[in-house]
Amino acid sequence: MQAVFTRPKTLKDTPTHFCPGCTHGIAHRIVAEVIDELGIREKTIGIPGVGCCVFLYKYLDIDVLEAPHGRAPACATGMKRVLPDRIIFAYQGDGDMAAIGTSEVIHAANRGENITVIYINNSVYGMTGGQMAPTTLLGQQTTTTPYGRNFRSEGYPIRMAEMLATLEGVAYSARVALHKPKYVMQAKKAVEKAFMMQINEMGFSVVEMLSTCNTNWRVSPTEAIDKLENEMIPYFPLGVFKERTGKDFL
Amino acid sequence: MRVLTKGNIALAEGAIQAGCRYYFGYPITPQNDIPEYLAKHLPRVGGTFIPAESEIASINMILGASAAGARAMTSSSGPGISLMQEGFSYLAGSELPAVIVNIMRIGPGLGGIAPTQGDYNQAVHGGGHGDYHNIVLAPASCQEMFDLTIKAFELADKYRNPAMILADAMVGQFQEPCRLTPKEPVVIPEKPWALTGAMGRPAQLIKSLFLGPGEMEIHNLDLKKKYDTMEQNEVMYETRHLDDADIMIIAFGTPSRIAKTAIQFLRQEGVRAGLLRPITLFPFPSKAIHEYSQRIKKILVVEMNTGQMLRDVQLACHNGTRVYFYGRPGGGIPYPDDIMAQVKKLL
Numbered sequence: 001m002q003a004v005f006t007r008p009k010t011l012k013d014t015p016t017h018f019c020p021g022c023t024h025g026i027a028h029r030i031v032a033e034v035i036d037e038l039g040i041r042e043k044t045i046g047i048p049g050v051g052c053c054v055f056l057y058k059y060l061d062i063d064v065l066e067a068p069h070g071r072a073p074a075c076a077t078g079m080k081r082v083l084p085d086r087i088i089f090a091y092q093g094d095g096d097m098a099a100i101g102t103s104e105v106i107h108a109a110n111r112g113e114n115i116t117v118i119y120i121n122n123s124v125y126g127m128t129g130g131q132m133a134p135t136t137l138l139g140q141q142t143t144t145t146p147y148g149r150n151f152r153s154e155g156y157p158i159r160m161a162e163m164l165a166t167l168e169g170v171a172y173s174a175r176v177a178l179h180k181p182k183y184v185m186q187a188k189k190a191v192e193k194a195f196m197m198q199i200n201e202m203g204f205s206v207v208e209m210l211s212t213c214n215t216n217w218r219v220s221p222t223e224a225i226d227k228l229e230n231e232m233i234p235y236f237p238l239g240v241f242k243e244r245t246g247k248d249f250l
Numbered sequence: 251m252r253v254l255t256k257g258n259i260a261l262a263e264g265a266i267q268a269g270c271r272y273y274f275g276y277p278i279t280p281q282n283d284i285p286e287y288l289a290k291h292l293p294r295v296g297g298t299f300i301p302a303e304s305e306i307a308s309i310n311m312i313l314g315a316s317a318a319g320a321r322a323m324t325s326s327s328g329p330g331i332s333l334m335q336e337g338f339s340y341l342a343g344s345e346l347p348a349v350i351v352n353i354m355r356i357g358p359g360l361g362g363i364a365p366t367q368g369d370y371n372q373a374v375h376g377g378g379h380g381d382y383h384n385i386v387l388a389p390a391s392c393q394e395m396f397d398l399t400i401k402a403f404e405l406a407d408k409y410r411n412p413a414m415i416l417a418d419a420m421v422g423q424f425q426e427p428c429r430l431t432p433k434e435p436v437v438i439p440e441k442p443w444a445l446t447g448a449m450g451r452p453a454q455l456i457k458s459l460f461l462g463p464g465e466m467e468i469h470n471l472d473l474k475k476k477y478d479t480m481e482q483n484e485v486m487y488e489t490r491h492l493d494d495a496d497i498m499i500i501a502f503g504t505p506s507r508i509a510k511t512a513i514q515f516l517r518q519e520g521v522r523a524g525l526l527r528p529i530t531l532f533p534f535p536s537k538a539i540h541e542y543s544q545r546i547k548k549i550l551v552v553e554m555n556t557g558q559m560l561r562d563v564q565l566a567c568h569n570g571t572r573v574y575f576y577g578r579p580g581g582g583i584p585y586p587d588d589i590m591a592q593v594k595k596l597l
Contacts, residue, residue: 081300
């Protein structure tokens with residue numbers, strides 16, 4: 001019998017600890033499939049930040065360095081300068097990258113560090129129990145915005161993919177979603193493109209992935225999918241915000 | 251051949267000769283000579299210099315470079331070193347070698363840039379969170395800025411632990427004739443634990459997170475064993491005139507140099523004073539101080555702070571030893587006369 005669908009070699013055969021309904025596992029699978037297809041497993045090093053993203057090392061069969069909260073792009077910078085021919089990617093959540101780590105990601109991007117950042121945006125701090133993140137939608141209730149996020153006191157949700165796309169050092173910046181098969185296919189194409197940018201030494205690449213956190217959104221997995229589609233995507237539009245076509249360094 | 255060299259430059263050249271090819275840093279006085287020298291000279295030896303966006307980024311670039319197996323260094327002072335503390339804790343917890351240079355500023359706060367030793371506690375007794383130690387080396391001359399930097403890389407690699415050069419601005423900024431070649435050939439050890447991609451071997455992981463029941467206790471106890479080994483094998487100190495001394499001065503860095511002058515004059519006046527100068531602040535020469543304190547019953551600790559190493563000396567002393575303190579915080583520098591007067595008061 002011919003096998004038409006198998007576990008990617010880079011994805012470990014291990015029980016998941018993520019909550020049922022969470023789309024982190026899809027993100028892992030996409031990254032694992034792209035690593036397999038590009039044949040780069042033995043030269044790829046992953047650097048997860050802190051939060052639910054940290055457990056990357058449990059699932060991907062690659063070398064992994066755990067970074068302090070928000071600092072993965074700085075760790076990736078140091079590592080890439082030592083190992084310029086390896087494929088180095090940071091794997092960060094929104095609390096990690098869009099809050100405590102904005103400085104590190106902006107400056108790594110601005111230097112055009114030839115690294116990739118996979119950025120999971122689920123609009124809350126997941127692991128710590130669902131507190132407000134910079135990406136929390138207006139009106140969204142979290143444990144630290146019990147009356148809903150109010151722009152007058154908590155400001156507006158931050159759009160990282162668009163912001164990073166304004167920087168000269170960025171080769172590729174895209175936002176994708178993980179809640180339906182069609183979007184998953186698009187997400188995989190974006191991850192592949194981001195890794196290819198690194199392989200071709202084009203500069204910094206980032207893929208923002210809209211992800212569900214049904215546990216902390218206090219909804220069922222299917223309701224979370226609807227919420228992502230109807231509430232997140234209108235504020236965080238999907239698309240490619242920057243894509244270099246040549247080594248067009250200034 | 252000896253060359254007239256500034257302490258900070260001797261340190262930077264020591265790093266290059268130790269095989270350090272990666273420097274990441276952010277400007278702050280009084281240590282700017284170090285990044286400026288390395289920005290110029292690292293590219294010549296195929297190295298990388300990144301003017302990082304912050305001290306937080308600097309120390310995390312070090313973390314990444316170190317995990318990849320490279321010898322990497324950063325330097326800073328005062329507030330910058332405070333910002334790096336999270337990184338030191340991660341380096342220690344992840345068992346990654348790194349060399350961090352602290353050319354101390356006065357604190358707390360923005361403080362000032364005159365010579366001081368106010369960061370002893372932060373360097374020696376943690377600073378970052380958790381149960382860990384930095385290896386801390388305290389040079390007192392330009393030559394030691396060069397030699398101890400090489401030593402710091404050696405110890406950091408040997409123990410897979412961050413090593414700090416803790417120097418006051420006087421040691422960093424003054425010039426002395428200095429031999430700028432290593433005493434012994436530099437050997438960089440193999441690092442089979444480094445992350446280089448899982449080529450022909452199982453994937454490797456470097457982390458400091460241990461959530462399983464009991465896992466972190468085992469990790470803490472393993473680290474403790476390493477610190478105990480350092481205390482057994484790596485303590486360095488210098489003594490002068492202790493054989494017949496009635497009073498022992500204990501000082502590190504610049505105050506130790508001033509104390510030597512004071513001791514010379516005191517001896518001319520017939521006062522039998524001697525010196526113990528810790529070169530490693532962690533591991534601390536507690537055993538040596540304990541042994542000397544069995545015979546020498548008066549100790550004067552001299553520091554350019556309000557009494558930080560003092561506590562470690564008190565803990566190390568034999569019962570019945572009297573420990574006195576003379577300190578000049580906030581950029582005050584003791585004169586030999588000041589130390590002589592303090593000693594005479596105690597006799």
